[in-house]
Amino acid sequence: MTDQPNFQLGQDFPGTTGLLPAIAQDHQSGRVLMMAWMDETAWKETIETQRAVYFSRSRGKLWRKGETSGHQQIVKEARIDCDADTILLLVEQTGAACHEGYESCFFRAIDNNFETRIADPRLVDPESVYGKKS
Amino acid sequence: MTDQPNFQLGQDFPGTTGLLPAIAQDHQSGRVLMMAWMDETAWKETIETQRAVYFSRSRGKLWRKGETSGHQQIVKEARIDCDADTILLLVEQTGAACHEGYESCFFRAIDNNFETRIADPRLVDPESVYGKKS
Numbered sequence: 001m002t003d004q005p006n007f008q009l010g011q012d013f014p015g016t017t018g019l020l021p022a023i024a025q026d027h028q029s030g031r032v033l034m035m036a037w038m039d040e041t042a043w044k045e046t047i048e049t050q051r052a053v054y055f056s057r058s059r060g061k062l063w064r065k066g067e068t069s070g071h072q073q074i075v076k077e078a079r080i081d082c083d084a085d086t087i088l089l090l091v092e093q094t095g096a097a098c099h100e101g102y103e104s105c106f107f108r109a110i111d112n113n114f115e116t117r118i119a120d121p122r123l124v125d126p127e128s129v130y131g132k133k134s
Numbered sequence: 135m136t137d138q139p140n141f142q143l144g145q146d147f148p149g150t151t152g153l154l155p156a157i158a159q160d161h162q163s164g165r166v167l168m169m170a171w172m173d174e175t176a177w178k179e180t181i182e183t184q185r186a187v188y189f190s191r192s193r194g195k196l197w198r199k200g201e202t203s204g205h206q207q208i209v210k211e212a213r214i215d216c217d218a219d220t221i222l223l224l225v226e227q228t229g230a231a232c233h234e235g236y237e238s239c240f241f242r243a244i245d246n247n248f249e250t251r252i253a254d255p256r257l258v259d260p261e262s263v264y265g266k267k268s
Contacts, residue, residue, distance in 0.1 A: 021155050021169060030164025035155060035220040047246055080250070081239040082232050086169040088240045098216050105215040106222045112181055116214070 019055060020085055022046075024065075024097065027076040027090035033097035034105040036063070038087060050075040052089055069129045071095035101126045154219055158186060158199075158231065161210040161224035167231035168239040170197070172221060184209040186223055203263045205229035235260045 019037040026033055036054040038046065042062055045053045052073035056063040066072025073091035080087055098105040100122075107120040153171040160167055170188040172180065176196055179187040186207035190197040200206025207225035214221055232239040234256070241254040 023157055023166060023169065025166055032157060032159055032166065032222055035157065035215065047244065047248060050246060078244045079240040079253070080242050080244060081169065082234050082236070082241070083239075084242075086239075088166055100216050102216075105217075105220075106213040107216070108214050108218075110181060110212045110214060112184060114181060119213070 019057070020087055022052075022054060022087035022089060024052060024073055024089045024091050024093070026093055028092075031104050032106055033073075033091070033093055033103070036065075043087065046075060046089070047078060052091060066094065069095065069099070071097065071129070073097070095129070096123045099126060099130065101129070153189060153191070154221055156180075156186075156188060156221035156223060158207055158223045158225050158227070160227055162226075165238050166240055167207075167225070167227055167237070170199075177221065180209060180223070181212060186225060200228065203229065203233070205231065205263070207231070229263070230257045233260060233264065235263070 018039050020043070021035055022038045023035050024033045025031065037057055038053070039055040042053045042055045045051075045062070052065045052075060054063045054065060055061070064072075072094050073089065074094075075089050075091055077090040078087065079090070093103075096103055098107065100107070101124045102120050103123055104120065107118055108116045109119040110116050152173050154177070155169055156172045157169050158167045159165065171191055172187070173189040176187045176189045179185075179196070186199040186209060188197045188199060189195070198206075205228050207223065207227055209223050209225055211224040212221065213224070227237075230237055232241065234241070235258045236254050237257055238254065241252055242250045243253040244250050
């Protein structure tokens, strides 16, 4: 069923920041890998190329996921939520999604005493991917 | 492994908006159900009660998920991301997560021509949950 044929998410990017949250989920395991932000340019390039492109708030520019690490995300399906202000990408993730070397950025669990623990194994050494920090 | 014993997400709520994105995922199916926002009060109540509590930006107040619809979310596990600025809840969802009656708010898929389609079945009639809009 096709609905809203003229619908474009880009029309809904909020004027204040111009950024929408985008969730990446592994299309096979269902693991939520990360949450990042997209501006309209990142969104359009993501859909057109079927490769995840975000907007890095810290660097203030487009961030083609994997351009440094090689850990790119091939988009298998893109979804938007009911309010058209959040993006969900079902992706094929190469390597580790997290810059700390974990499969998912959500590798820390919090118990009901607000204590954290690392709940996942580390897949790769970040230094082998991004180089040693000086 | 316990890390950062003094870590509190609350310390990291950004000063500008005081809100962090929170993703709810079905703990069994892995389906990403919704993304909403938490302020520090919502976060603390969520962890302490193990029921998802968000902050509604449109209503400007705490939103105890299910307080109107009965469609509450029991938190099975809470996770935070590497930057400690995004929350992931693994939940047991009662009924439909989406106020439009779908299991997930992400019921619309977008193809690479930017056309949308409704990709999921509707579980419940929203009018039966929230009452008929006048």
